[in-house]
Amino acid sequence: MKSFVIGLFLAAVVLVPPLHAEPFTTAAPIALVIETGSGTVLLDKNADKPVEPAAMAKIMTVAVVAEALRKGQVSRDTEYLISEDIWRKGGAPSGSATMxxxxxxxxxxxxxxxxxxxxxxxxxxxxxxxxxxxxLEGLVPRMNTLAAEIGLQHTQFRNVTGFADPAQLTTARDLARLLGWLRRNEPDIYAIYRERDFTWNKIRQTNRNPLLTQGLGVDGGVTGASDTAGYGVVVSAVHGDQHFIMVLHGLQSNAERASEAKRVLEWAENSFRPRLVFTKGEIVGEASVFGGTANTVPVVTDRDVSMLVDSSGTERLSAKLLYDGPLEAPVRKNSAVGRLQILREGQVSLEIPLYAAADVPVGSLPQRAFGAIYELGIGLIQGGHDKR
Incomplete structure (x- = not known):
């Protein structure tokens, strides 16, 4: 996969920072903030590092139950027995979170x-x-199957509660994807996350989401904690026309989780503004072509591309055009040829597919011969550089 840095085509959206601009930081060892409407990644700190989900694994437990409800395998009025095994392992005698x-x-x-x-x-x-x-753990196989269907590439479930297990792992990126999937695909069930309290057996308990009542537009989320992984939270929030999903994990206490989650979400909601980066059909760059009537083909997006940028103008964006190259002729107009990565502080903030803007037919024999000689020369130059 070749990588090309684009300067000319991105010049309109590059923002030069002042000399003393400081990037936003968080105390959380693991953090991810995404604005889902544009797909902009605002904060990425070890978002692909494997970690225990703790009680955040319960999102998937809810997801497979919601799926069973949608398929008519069970109804919301179906009653289930609280067996002695359930009561001892998850009820009052367990000393863990219980209804x-x-x-x-x-x-x-x-x-x-x-x-x-x-x-x-x-x-x-x-x-x-x-x-x-x-x-008791019979839903686990379906949880793992659904995880694969959703595209949670680094997640493995071993139980339905999130109880500590060294083999039960996920990432911040997978947790964000899972909560977003549940919100989009099971809105009626997801809406329960907004309820502020629930009383059962004459015992009222408030929602464990620390941000639900903070006036930040939070419409759902889950907390989790373990001795090995620390304190974590994944939340969804709507702010105006924007929708955010935030994941923090590895914090030291319940209090630190609450305060840091509030600080990070406030930063995300108040520090950025939308900006049109490319219009549909606008030429973004060029990809090399081998064996065609032309040596390059312009590449474009198939839609308007917007992203969130720092409202203060204190960041610098850069971009990379990535494709397997050179492309081999014939290249068909509108065929997918690669992707564009827009980077913030050296990390990918937005990634979009790119398409050929024109046809490039197979060239004549002399054109193909010249192309072969050119590629051989480039290969020799690159090989010489690799030996240095």
């Missing part, structure tokens, strides 16, 4: 979902799994 469901009682799926999504209740997770499959 305090009474042993041998029967609880509706609708209430169990509220237990999971508002209270992070482990007994509710286990009851849903045992009710649907007959086994």
């Amino acid at each position: 305090f469901a009474a042993v041998r009682s029967r609880v509706r799926v609708d209430d169990l979902l509220r237990g999971v999504m508002v209270q992070a209740a482990n007994d509710a997770c286990l009851a849903l799994s045992e009710g649907l499959t007959g086994q």
Whole structure:
């Protein structure tokens, strides 16, 4: 895959920083903030590092139950038994997050979902799994299958609660993708995340999402913590016409998680403005072509491309055109030929596909021969550089 730095075509969107501009930082060892409408990555700190999801794994438990509801395999009024095994491992005796469901009682799926999504209740997770499959961890295979279908490339589930397991791993990027998927595909179930409290067995518990009542437009999210991974949170928030998903993980305490999550989300919502980078059909750059009537082909986007840029004008953007090259003729107009990466502080902030803006037919024999000689010469030059 060849990589070409674009200067001329991106000149209109490059912002030169003042001499003492300081990039935004967070105390969280792992952090990711995405504005989903444009696809702009605003903050990426170890977003692909494997980490235990802790209770944030419950998002996938909810997702597979929502899928079963949509397929008619169960209804929200179906009642499941709270077995003694569920009660001991996830109920009051467990000392973990629980909805305090009474042993041998029967609880509706609708209430169990509220237990999971508002209270992070482990007994509710286990009851849903045992009710649907007959086994406490019977939903795990479906969780992993759905993870693959969604495109969670670095996630593996081992239980339905998020209890610590060294083999249960995810990344901040996968968690953001999972929450976004649930929000888009299961909006009726996702809406439960907005509820501020839930009472069961005469015990009222408030939502564990620390940002839900902070006036930041948060419409859902999950927290999680473990001794090994630290404190984490993944939230979704709407601010005007923009939608953000934020993931922080590895913080030292519940208090630090709450304060840092608020600070990072406020920064994301208030520090950027949308900017049109390229219009549909605008030439972005050129890709080399081998064996054609032309040595290059212009490349374009198939849509208007906007992204969020720093409102203060204190950052510098750069871009790379990436493709497997040279392209081999014939090249068809509108065929996908590569992708454009726009970088902020050296990290990919936006990636978009690129398409050929013209046809490049197969060239004549002399043209192909000249192209072969040219490519051989380039290869020798690159080989010589590689030996230095």
